[in-house]
């Protein structure tokens with residue numbers, strides 16, 4: 747077994763097991779369902795829905811035509827989320843990337859709140875658009891709504907969300 751206290755242990759490996767002290771101290775910061783989706787890249791993103799869930803015929807963006815929609819595209823590039831992106835950049839003061847978002851949420855409550863608000867608003871709009879596409883009777887059968895329980899299970903586990 748590797749000694750995580752030794753200088754040879756990788757910083758990433760140590761941090762994966764022992765989160766930075768700032769994460770542990772700030773217990774009032776709660777990972778919302780939608781913030782978690784963006785950070786884990788598992789959510790209402792066409793690439794994920796196409797490759798992992800099998801509910802999208804292609805990984806392409808429904809708004810701008812980007813060939814592969816990921817959390818990164820949603821956060822950094824997609825024209826659909828320009829106003830929300832500008833509002834968040836105005837608060838955190840740097841160009842958005844997954845790395846800058848993680849750095850920001852770890853550095854201040856205000857940034858955590860701003861990033862959470864961005865994720866809540868954008869992901870809620872993406873989910874609403876997804877539900878509309880699912881309800882379309884002419885849609886590809888892959889898109890038909892399934893009685894999913896992931897959100898429901900998450901809400902049961904985290905009732906304050």
Ligand SMILES: [Zn+2]
Nearest residue numbers: 807810812824
């Ligand atoms: Zn797009």
